[in-house]
Each structure stands twice: as C-alpha cells, then as structure tokens.
Amino acid sequence: MSHAFERLVDRFAQRSVAAAPIEVISSQRSVVIRPARDEDLPMLHDLAELDSSAPLAGAALVAVVDGRPWAAYGLDDDRVIADPFHPSAAAAGLLRLRVRQLRAARIEQRARRRKLARRVGAS
Numbered sequence: 001m002s003h004a005f006e007r008l009v010d011r012f013a014q015r016s017v018a019a020a021p022i023e024v025i026s027s028q029r030s031v032v033i034r035p036a037r038d039e040d041l042p043m044l045h046d047l048a049e050l051d052s053s054a055p056l057a058g059a060a061l062v063a064v065v066d067g068r069p070w071a072a073y074g075l076d077d078d079r080v081i082a083d084p085f086h087p088s089a090a091a092a093g094l095l096r097l098r099v100r101q102l103r104a105a106r107i108e109q110r111a112r113r114r115k116l117a118r119r120v121g122a123s
Helices: 003-013 038-050 089-122
Strands: 022-025 030-035 060-065 068-074 079-082
Touching (some): 030 089, 038 060, 038 068, 038 079, 060 089, 068 089, 079 089
Antiparallel strands (some): 022 030, 030 060, 060 068, 068 079
8 A cells, every 4th residue: 555545544544433425635636435326326336347246235335536436335245346447455445444433433322322211211
C-alpha cells in the first residue's frame, strides 16, 4: 500500500461514524465512501464482472476514487468486489474500516437503548 493511501486510511479512521458519505481528499486522490444507491446497480454489476465475481446482494458501500468506482462492499454477505485494473486494495481497506465503524456504532447505540429502557422500566 502506498504511503499516501496509508495516511488516507489513518485520517479516515479518525473520523466520526456518521452515516453520511465520507469524502477524503489528498494531494493525489479524492476518495468517497458512500452507500450504494439504486442507480448504482448497473455499475455494481459491471464491477462484479470485472472482478470475475457474482454481483453483491443487498445493501452495499461503494468506494469511488476520482469519480470512478474502484470497489464495493456487500453488507449482507461481507464480500468485497474491486476493479482489478486499478490498485484497489487500499479502497477495499477503507470500505472494511468503514463497515467496522458503522457496526461498532450500531452496537453502541443498541447498548444505550437497552440501558435507557432499563432505567425507564425501573422508574
């Protein structure tokens, strides 16, 4: 992984876990990690075909580098598809990191809700 992408991953890891798309701009590349939308379906199929993989099923996150999709992560099947004609390992790593952040936030939110429910039930 290039030094620039390593710095990009470090900066991305320090961001908050808001569900909005994340855009990171370095001196070399612009990277956007965002949820896939319905209009992304043809692009996801093309990406899977380039990767010689089955298309992702269900919800997905997409890594768009300089306006082009380089990788996608299937949230339902925990699988990454990537464009083999680009150095997409770092983009796939950013997707995995984002998934870990979102899942950790969801677990924390559920724990807070359970704690609140116990407080309300105890009163």
